[in-house]
Amino acid sequence: MTSDSGAPVLVGVDGSAIALDAVRSAARSAALRRRPLRIVHAFIWPLMGVPVGPDPSGPPTGGLRHQAERYVAEAVAEAGKVAPDVPVTGAVVDGAPVPVLLDEARDAALLVLGNRGLGGFAGLLIGSVTVQVSARAQCPVLVVRGEPHADGPVVVGVDGSECSTEAVGFAFDEAAWRGAALVAVHAWLHPTPVAPGDMLPLVYDLDALAAEEERVLAESVAGFAERYPDVSVQHRLVRGSAAGALVEESKAAQLVVVGAHGRGALAGLLLGSVSHAVLHHAHSPVVIVRHPRTASRS
Structure with missing residues (x-):
């Protein structure tokens, strides 16, 4: 068995329930491998020219940027429940999901993704982001789907x-x-x-x-x-x-x-x-x- 404590297990999140399943799996994988965990949300809205801060007439905690930060904070908290001894960092990274995840994966030991997120279409078996990243990432990609059998091979x-x-x-x-x-x-x-x-x-x-x-x-x-x-x-x-x-x-x-x-x-x-x-x-x-x-x- 090999371990390099400097290379994290990486997981992408988007606020969906499926992404939180991926976080739990990633936390367990990080604990198993004695590696840190890095949680990333790809924040695409600045590229679209959309206002990301709170509405002047709304609460100061509103807006897309704060929402993205809450996604990451929720994921960090969930990872802590599953693997309290694993060092966890979270980040909101500006960019589209595929290039952000591919760039982050260059320094990762393993990338964990849900099979479909908020942008997934119900009729598709696997989301397009998952397919593209699985095909191109420079580290192994674990796609969370199905029901793992704990005593299986x-x-x-x-x-x-x-x-x-x-x-x-x-x-x-x-x-x-x-x-x-x-x-x-x-x-x-x-x-x-x-x-x-x-x-x-x-x-x-x-x-x-x-x-x-x-x-x-x-x-x-x-x-x-x-x-x-x-x-x-x-x-x-x-x-x-x-x-x-x-x-x-x-x-x-x-x-x-x-x-x-x-x-x-x-x-x-x-x-x-x-x-x-x-x-x-x-x-x-x-x-x-x-x-x-x-x-x-x-």
Whole structure:
């Protein structure tokens, strides 16, 4: 397990009940990792040219700026109830939510978000801010959704890609902190191209292919299993949809961890198809992990 007390757990708030759920989760994560907690509200109104101070005819505590400060104060107080020993700071930062959170995430160990806030549309499964930040943040992003099972495992998706390796490392670290088992899930349907332009065989041996996919799974976790000998690891080799397998495993999980992009991802997409589907349909909180080289290009 690693810890750097200088890098905080970061959480974004907007005054919604969902954001307070994120604050509680972030406070627990900060306590678990022995890190400080930073609470941020992105204050967009100055960019819109809207008056932010109190109305001259109203109370001095009115106005949008004071309202934003109350959001942060409420969140700081809620964090103190959950994790009284965790150092907490709160700030109202001028700017739109996505750029503010991405800038703050540069110095964070983990960013925690609700799946939808005040600006979310009821018909959407995940708010647009959460999707954009999850895809571009330079630290792992924990999206609070579903119902975590306190005695369940940490589940991680494995496909052998560099981004998947980052996700596996995060999942092992998380399982060690939580004292939880880890379930490594690798799903396959057909031979998968390793690089763009790879030619795939029209006919293939299913038994040989299954053995190869088992090798990918085993090799992807072997080094981490040696580094974390106290973490109990289970392998799940599934012939079927990776997203479907991970969503099913999430029903009994504390947490599901996926890489932002896998082997089949297109570079222009915000998130790979698997991470996008899991983010929208998992029954437990989800962590999106990016490969450092990919994150540095945002």
